[in-house]
Amino acid sequence: MTTLSLAEIVNTARKAETVEEKVAILKRHDSKQLRDILALMCDARWTFDLPATPPPYTESVIQESHGLLYREMRKMMYFVEQMPEGKGLPRPRKESIFIQMLEAIDKDDAKLVLRTIAKEPYPDLAPEVINEAFPGGIVEPIAVKRGRGRPKKSEAPVSQEAQG
Numbered sequence: 001m002t003t004l005s006l007a008e009i010v011n012t013a014r015k016a017e018t019v020e021e022k023v024a025i026l027k028r029h030d031s032k033q034l035r036d037i038l039a040l041m042c043d044a045r046w047t048f049d050l051p052a053t054p055p056p057y058t059e060s061v062i063q064e065s066h067g068l069l070y071r072e073m074r075k076m077m078y079f080v081e082q083m084p085e086g087k088g089l090p091r092p093r094k095e096s097i098f099i100q101m102l103e104a105i106d107k108d109d110a111k112l113v114l115r116t117i118a119k120e121p122y123p124d125l126a127p128e129v130i131n132e133a134f135p136g137g138i139v140e141p142i143a144v145k146r147g148r149g150r151p152k153k154s155e156a157p158v159s160q161e162a163q164g
Helices: 006-015 019-028 032-042 069-078 091-104 107-117 127-133
Strands: none
Touching (some): 006 019, 006 032, 006 069, 006 107, 032 069, 032 107, 069 107, 091 107
């Protein structure tokens, strides 16, 4: 059986119908790297010494890059402001390492990393769900931004003609 990439695990959990199913998927694929990326994305304690906007990079088209984020996650400590490993690195060097990392990993994993750096948790995989799967993993949850779609018909404002 092929190991699922971190992005595949997250997307599979997001598509699950119930919270119990989401938790079961996360627990089934539990790894240090999965816990770390979800905590970095959803916990306000961790901030990044990188621009919040995506850098210019070329998406990987190499089939062997699937699952490479498991190995590359060790570099994330260089970008987290609260970690001592990145303190001595100049910011341009950090950005260079970050771009190299994005270009080396699978394109879906790269999108997951960019979302992590931007601190944009998925609305359908809330920090509460992640904490249920991995208790204590997220101490200071970030508020999840919900979609800005049209209101449901039951929520739509009633027009004056309909009232009168």
